[in-house]
Amino acid sequence: MAFGTLPVIVQSVGNRAALLPRQMLLGFGVLAGYLLLDALSFIHPLQSLNITPWSPQRALLIALVLYHGAGWIGWIYVTVLVSEIVVGGMYLQLGSALALAAVLACAYVAIACLIREPLRVRLDLPTRQDVVRLSVAVVLGAGITGALYVGALYGMGGIDRTSVANAMFRFWIGDCIGTLVTLPLLLLLLSAPRRRELGALAIKPELLLEIAVLVITMLFVLTRPEADQSRYFYLLFLPLIWIAARHGLAGATLALFVVQVGIIAATMLSGHQAPTMVELQTLLLAYVLTGLLLGATVDELRSTADKLARARQLTIASEMATALAHELNQPLTALSTYADAIRVLAKSGEADSAMLAETAERIRRVATRSADIVERFRNLGAPTVDRPNPLDLQECIAAAVGEVRERAEQRGIIVHVDVSKNVPRVRLDRERIRFVVLNLLSNAIDAIGDRSNRAGRIELRVRRNGHAEIEMVVEDSGPGIPKDMVERIFEPFYTGKAKGMGLGLAVSRSIVESHAGRMWAEASDHGIFHIRLPL
Amino acid sequence: MSRTESKLEEDLSVFIVDDDADVRDALGLLLRVHGYRAELFACAEAFLAALTPHAAGCLVTDIRMPGMSGLELQNELAVRGSALPVVVLTAHGDVESARRALRARAVDFLMKPFQEGDLLAAIRQAFDMEGRRITQIHAEAADRARIGTLTAREREVAALLATGAQNVVIARLLEISPRTVENHKARCMEKLGARSLADLVRIADRAGLRVQ
Numbered sequence: 169m170a171f172g173t174l175p176v177i178v179q180s181v182g183n184r185a186a187l188l189p190r191q192m193l194l195g196f197g198v199l200a201g202y203l204l205l206d207a208l209s210f211i212h213p214l215q216s217l218n219i220t221p222w223s224p225q226r227a228l229l230i231a232l233v234l235y236h237g238a239g240w241i242g243w244i245y246v247t248v249l250v251s252e253i254v255v256g257g258m259y260l261q262l263g264s265a266l267a268l269a270a271v272l273a274c275a276y277v278a279i280a281c282l283i284r285e286p287l288r289v290r291l292d293l294p295t296r297q298d299v300v301r302l303s304v305a306v307v308l309g310a311g312i313t314g315a316l317y318v319g320a321l322y323g324m325g326g327i328d329r330t331s332v333a334n335a336m337f338r339f340w341i342g343d344c345i346g347t348l349v350t351l352p353l354l355l356l357l358l359s360a361p362r363r364r365e366l367g368a369l370a371i372k373p374e375l376l377l378e379i380a381v382l383v384i385t386m387l388f389v390l391t392r393p394e395a396d397q398s399r400y401f402y403l404l405f406l407p408l409i410w411i412a413a414r415h416g417l418a419g420a421t422l423a424l425f426v427v428q429v430g431i432i433a434a435t436m437l438s439g440h441q442a443p444t445m446v447e448l449q450t451l452l453l454a455y456v457l458t459g460l461l462l463g464a465t466v467d468e469l470r471s472t473a474d475k476l477a478r479a480r481q482l483t484i485a486s487e488m489a490t491a492l493a494h495e496l497n498q499p500l501t502a503l504s505t506y507a508d509a510i511r512v513l514a515k516s517g518e519a520d521s522a523m524l525a526e527t528a529e530r531i532r533r534v535a536t537r538s539a540d541i542v543e544r545f546r547n548l549g550a551p552t553v554d555r556p557n558p559l560d561l562q563e564c565i566a567a568a569v570g571e572v573r574e575r576a577e578q579r580g581i582i583v584h585v586d587v588s589k590n591v592p593r594v595r596l597d598r599e600r601i602r603f604v605v606l607n608l609l610s611n612a613i614d615a616i617g618d619r620s621n622r623a624g625r626i627e628l629r630v631r632r633n634g635h636a637e638i639e640m641v642v643e644d645s646g647p648g649i650p651k652d653m654v655e656r657i658f659e660p661f662y663t664g665k666a667k668g669m670g671l672g673l674a675v676s677r678s679i680v681e682s683h684a685g686r687m688w689a690e691a692s693d694h695g696i697f698h699i700r701l702p703l
Numbered sequence: 704m705s706r707t708e709s710k711l712e713e714d715l716s717v718f719i720v721d722d723d724a725d726v727r728d729a730l731g732l733l734l735r736v737h738g739y740r741a742e743l744f745a746c747a748e749a750f751l752a753a754l755t756p757h758a759a760g761c762l763v764t765d766i767r768m769p770g771m772s773g774l775e776l777q778n779e780l781a782v783r784g785s786a787l788p789v790v791v792l793t794a795h796g797d798v799e800s801a802r803r804a805l806r807a808r809a810v811d812f813l814m815k816p817f818q819e820g821d822l823l824a825a826i827r828q829a830f831d832m833e834g835r836r837i838t839q840i841h842a843e844a845a846d847r848a849r850i851g852t853l854t855a856r857e858r859e860v861a862a863l864l865a866t867g868a869q870n871v872v873i874a875r876l877l878e879i880s881p882r883t884v885e886n887h888k889a890r891c892m893e894k895l896g897a898r899s900l901a902d903l904v905r906i907a908d909r910a911g912l913r914v915q
Contacts, residue, residue, distance in 0.1 A: 494794055497794045497815050497816065498723045498725065498726055498794075498815070499725060500815075500816050501723075501726050501729070501815040501816040501817070502723070502725035502726045502728070502729040503729075503816075504816045505726070505729035505730055505732075505733050505816070505819075506729045506732065506733075508733050508819040509729065509732045509733040509736050512733070512736045512737060513736050516736070527732065530725075530728065530729070533725075534725045534729075537725065614769075617769075
């Protein structure tokens with residue numbers, strides 16, 4: 169910390185604080201919160217010093233600096249000083265208290281600055297990296313703070329030489345646990361989207377059930393004889409892992425808070441001996457780090473999955489935009505040509521009104537056709553609802569078959585559909601799945617058309633397979649896909665047909681993959697396409 | 704424009720092949736209001752079925768169609784020995800098709816939606832080509848008809864004159880007198896409507912008259 173600039177900063181903060189009631193409110197709020205937390209956690213003090221198994225109050229000061237800057241160092245000093253005197257009691261002379269408060273205030277501001285600048289931790293803790301860096305800053309910071317604090321205490325004769333190492337360790341672990349439990353929770357509460365996440369989570373029945381399991385496990389562990397508690401502590405990991413896996417960092421911080429409060433309450437009631445207390449604390453530190461890292465990992469995994477889903481949506485959107493442009497090109501060509509014709513007619517003066525009226529009618533018809541194309545694409549491209557309604561696949565497939573029936577019959581192609589009874593209703597986007605089926609059937613008809621000397625047949629089979637998937641197979645009597653083409657045909661703008669943009673299969677695969685499914689073609693002497701959709 | 708040429712133009716048609724009914728209809732209307740005779744076909748196969756050896760004018764075809772594509776149609780015309788000029792239409796961005804169409808001697812390649820002026824210019828260019836081709840066909844036919852009026856001896860003399868032989872040489876080859884050669888030559892020029900010896904040589908050459 170730049171001590172040289174300290175007075176200036178303190179002064180400037182003092183001025184601003186005097187001017188702004190909001191800052192005064194913040195200052196006194198932090199002071200009150202610090203005193204309250206310090207008093208509540210002032211249990212099992214080491215040699216009646218303010219070194220306790222749990223120091224959550226420091227998190228408030230770190231959060232204050234993280235959000236409002238190091239300029240608050242003066243106020244932090246006052247807060248720590250008042251707390252050392254009021255909560256720690258009159259065990260110190262005023263001079264010692266002033267010095268120790270200075271050590272603590274500088275140390276916590278330094279930790280906060282470390283988190284903010286060189287480590288650049290994002291304050292809503294979105295990734296594992298942020299949580300790891302925050303933890304490293306806290307663990308190292310608490311160690312150095314402990315060394316300075318206990319060293320100063322020793323220098324002033326407040327502690328004898330044999331207790332120094334033990335005091336440092338106790339200070340370190342108490343600070344680590346207190347800050348690691350409180351600071352992430354506090355940071356989540358201070359970030360608006362994370363606050364909403366926590367709010368939504370807190371009223372979830374599922375979380376209440378999980379917390380209940382956690383509390384019961386904790387009661388079981390803490391009601392064991394004191395010597396056995398460490399042996400059973402590992403049981404507490406199970407509900408924590410469960411909660412972190414289900415709800416990410418938000419869930420993990422809530423669970424850690426519950427466990428911390430529970431353990432503090434239990435030790436206050438039972439009056440633990442120092443050795444078992446330290447053992448429990450060490451376990452707790454591992455517990456806290458596990459919860460935070462697992463929670464952050466789960467968050468990161470989810471946000472990656474979300475990004476991937478959004479990227480897929482974008483792919484679909486851009487492919488469909490291109491397809492739409494292609495489809496609209498024909499009616500647009502017709503429209504502009506009609507317009508040219510009308511202009512020529514009008515100029516020539518030979519135009520009779522009946523002919524103009526008829527041409528206008530044709531223009532209207534082509535415009536309607538364009539609108540239909542747009543409408544069809546709109547249905548297809550409508551953003552998927554988060555959880556689409558359960559879909560009757562049989563009905564959806566029947567609709568798609570209905571759309572190609574006429575074309576198939578004209579070419580003497582038999583379409584045979586077999587949807588197994590064991591196919592349940594599934595949450596799929598009806599319009600998009602219909603598009604996929606329609607596209608496959610349409611391709612099959614075109615493929616058979618290419619060898620019209622044969623009687624054509626299309627088979628569409630749907631069943632539920634043993635891997636909790638819906639398995640759809642479309643086979644046709646067309647020439648099939650050669651081995652070197654089975655992947656190429658899914659590339660956008662690859663087409664084997666004179667008509668068509670070569671987008672149908674690309675869009676279809678995007679759609680299937682956006683439902684977490686797979687789609688591929690099988691190399692064979694006749695057409696075979698496979699789709700798997702998870703239930 | 705001379706009388707024969709404008710009469711020729713009346714015999715030319717624009718053949719439109721496009722599977723899109725609206726585009727086809729609109730194109731037909733536009734060309735008719737510009738005074739062209741337009742014949743519409745929904746697919747390449749239908750056009751080929753209706754194609755006669757005397758068809759003249761211009762083919763305007765879409766590239767992507769069910770069944771035979773526009774490029775395949777272009778090839779098929781070449782195979783059948785049809786010299787009908789072809790204007791190709793397509794959706795945007797199809798560079799490869801454009802390249803192939805132009806290499807197969809398409810008159811022009813237009814992106815849909817095309818500009819009216821571009822289409823008319825392409826058709827005008829195609830009709831000019833057709834006009835020249837048909838004029839030449841007619842001239843050759845007329846030459847052949849005139850050659851047909853020559854006697855066997857006159858034909859020999861004309862063929863030899865076309866090789867650049869002198870009267871005396873011809874007389875010796877045909878074992879007739881130079882005087883007789885001169886007489887045959889005069890009658891040939893009269894019957895073929897040649898104003899000079901050079902004219903006669905050109906007509907004989909164009910009509911494929913060769914020394915036996």
